[in-house]
Amino acid sequence: MTATLEETGEEALQRPPAEVRHADELAALRAADDDPRPPGWQLSLRAARRFIVGDERAGVSRKFVGNVSLVERALVTLATNRGLMLVGEPGTAKSLLSELIAAAVSGSSALTVQGGAATTEDQIKYSWNYALLVSEGPSARSLVPAPMLRGMAEGRIVRFEEITRCPLEVQDCLLSLLSDRVITIPELDGSQGLVFARQGFNVIATANTRDRGVNEMSAALKRRFNFETVLPIADFDTELGLVEAEAAALLRQSGVEPPPRRDVLEVLVGTFRELRGTAAQGERMSTVMSTAEAVSVAHAVGVRAWFLRGEPGSAADVVACLAGTAAKDSPEDLARLRRFLAQEAPRRSGPQWQALHEARHLLAD
């Protein structure tokens, strides 16, 4: 299920995991870390916090934009006997946060279960190598450990992505595992049949509020987690800066020469924030207007303008690319977007807002 990184080689990877991307910082933090570490942890809580929220003086970059206290609560939770549940809208960097935490705490973010309608208990705990099972019978050799079993045996953080998309009965197989901290393998004899969690094991689950939601989780499972809500970025400038940096990096990768224009990005991010409906309830788009989505639109805008016309993206490109984002599958969303461009955009000051307004006809039906 998880490829070993040493074999793959870093260069060839599209997106190496956090512990590889930030290997230098992790090593430096580990070397300078003299605060007490919780048992089984690779870093102390303070060093882990510095790794995630950054520390300019120590040359550690900021990797997660959001409340510091959220990161602190998350880390302390993992040092207790409750799991950590990150909930929020799609695209609020829940998975990124869980990846960073796992990399900091366990030195590896690779033990990951991807939740979905077809997830089974086998993919969470263990399964068998059936050729060996048939020839040798159940044995340690024929056992194929899944992330939970490995995490417990090795004392590492296990990430459970999109846990609410799993069937409820599959979710509930975590119950005994989280409270008793042991997996029983009835097929194996004696001590081999009991795998106890070593220090350092814990679970970070992420759940998406747009999916079936955490309300359907069983109360018993909820009790075993501390919940943290990851909210969209509250500050306009922070979000703009993030979109600018991420989009510029993506555009470089795609071979687009000019960086995105800041004034165009301002209009783009402003539109996203407005449609996200941070202020008004009941007005939400059914499509997700996340920061991540804004980055991908900014990327598309740059690619489109550069390869079609050889220039940086304009407000008109934004409109053209928005149609595919904001109105993926809902005519109501498209209507709302059209209404925004027709009524709201001209009320804002600035030439790019006017350009956005004038380009509204590019929004195909």
Added chain:
Amino acid sequence: MPAAASQRPAAPARPAPQDPPPPAVFLGVRHHSPACARLVAHVIRTLRPAFVLVEGPADMNDRLDELLLGHQLPVAVFSHYRDEQRVATSWTPLCDYSPEWIALREGRASGAEVRFVDLPAWHPALADRTDRCANRYADAEARYAEATRRLCERLGVDSADALWDGLFEVTEPDTDPEELRARLDAYFDLVRGDAEADAGDRAREAYMASWVRAALARAGDRPVLVVTGGFHQPALRALSAQPGAAAAPADWPAVPEPPSGALGGSFLVPYSFRQLDAFAGYQSGMPSPGYYQRLWETGPTAAGQGLLRAVTERLRARGIPLSTADLIAARSLSEGLARLRGHPYETRVDVLDGLAGALISDDLDRPLPWTTRGVLGAGTHPVVVEMVAACTGEAVGRLHPDTPLPPLVHDVAAHLARLGLADATAPVTLDLTKDGDLARSRTLHRLRVLGVPGFTRVSGPADGADPVFTEVWEPRPAAAAREAALIEAGAYGARLDEAAAALLGERVRAAGPEVGTLAGLLFDTVLCGAGPLCSELLETLAARVGRVGDLGPLGEALAAALGLWRHDRVFGVARDRLLGAVVGGAADRVFWLAEGLHGAPGADLAALRALASARDALRHAPDLLSTTPETAAEAAAAIGCELSQICKSLIFAADGVPVLVLMDGASRVDVERVRAELGAGKVTRADAAVVRETTGYAIGGVPPFGHRTRTRVLADRSLLAHDVVWAAAGTPYTVFPVEPKELVAHAGATLVDVREQHG
């Protein structure tokens, strides 16, 4: 700090005689900070100053004894001012752990002469601040915002309050007070950094410095202690050390007098933690007084535990289950957070974070309130609401019985006597169309809003559209309770009208985005005749109706505003421009929201009612709306019913005889056709009073049958075009579905064609 008085150490060594006379000692504090209060007490005990100068209104100097009568804190010095140009009110709140209070109390106890040295509250230097109901001790917080934000970012803390707690309130048990003082000085130097002192600050600082110089001249070689907000401290230090300061006259500076013709004064009023708290009010002070009171009384460990206990009790009282395991998880989380953040004890935010992490098993819509600043929004998680309330605490101050009464008590007594209401024993009936009675009604409504017992309204108009012009009030003798309530209400103003307006204003700001609440407040405001507040409220409403997400409350607000806009003659707000903005905004919003509704089977009554109000707005005030009838029709379709499916019940007067006409919602009645149908001489729309008299219902809620009197009923044939129509059920907020034929039968109506025909 209860132990302070008994534990006073022996007098410290005086400076040796050859030392130069000691300059003033400046102590910069944060208002309402227990750590600063403790430091003030320490400095007074060790320094034994001859004079303690405190940032507080200098016009209270003659009445400092009044402050020390033995009140139960919190109390506030309430100052009011009125001249032809402006009206100003302000508060100087004091609680047990206010550094200013401790300076006053400990200074007196140590034999020092204590003086308030700041300008009076009415002075333009204080009054020119942008916020209308100013809290004297809230000024610096806003100025620091930018500097503290940067500091928070660098130190990895979410909010200025969390930063402050970690730096000053919850420190190592053996922290040397002098070290804390040095740290405070460094902090205030840092945050004052780029904050610009405005003209008002400079005037106040110059005035305070003149007191410092006078005190120095009087003190000779004895020390002088100056306790002010940290913001002013660097400037004061510089101003007081100016050359020639030593030669300053020993006379105290004059206290500015209000200009002639102006009214002003300061009074003590009881205050409450709720009023003090930044989360509840829009002015920031130090938040969570309930927590800091515990911190002050019992220290950080007990304060943290007390907070935990208070939250637990509140949640259990509200029926929110809370297991022992949850509490253990919360405790271990907050302990871990305190260690991670390097706090020797759990701070307020550590405890709150621990509770939030362990107790909330839902996704939140907004950040936890202690990570930001300001008012709790609608939809805040109930557990969070209880946590914040537990921090606020419920303490309410009480004045010593010998305290002079606030001016409001006298104002109300004079008002009631002048209006002949003072000794009323029988029910009072007021005709609102008469000036004298309207004034009486306003006075009684103001008392009602302020929660002063004495009169209860038995009947009167229920909302803006209600065409009732008489009110009946029943007197309830409760003299003692009335005076207590008035003293409490005295905190809101010196005059009854001001106090009622200030309280309503507070409610408006605390109402959050709930438009339904605001609509209720709007009617109260109209009843109280609070004109200027009415404008403020209407502006708020106009700004908010555009953001409401729920059709129900929006419809209520629209109905109330439209009713006032169309019919209100009594209170004089009909056709008011701002009211029109509310009507227009709300109606546009209804159509906008309606367009977003889709797919729900059947019709939602609240939505229908909102749509009906919006239709009325479109009909009677088309100029206020940006929505056109065409878009309105589309929106109606989305609710699952056509505009024409809403049955209107209209009362006309045919030669003075009332007639009921049932008409579909999309058409207008052609009065000429009604006249022809009835063979009458003259047909007009009946006025609101006639409608009420005939049907027993107010305009907007008239049902198609079940009226008080039997009238002739005409039903327009267009109603038959539908399978089902919706009619009002007696109030503006309810409708019911009915088959048109059944409707006609029940109403005993004659089928006619009286709608306006197009083309």
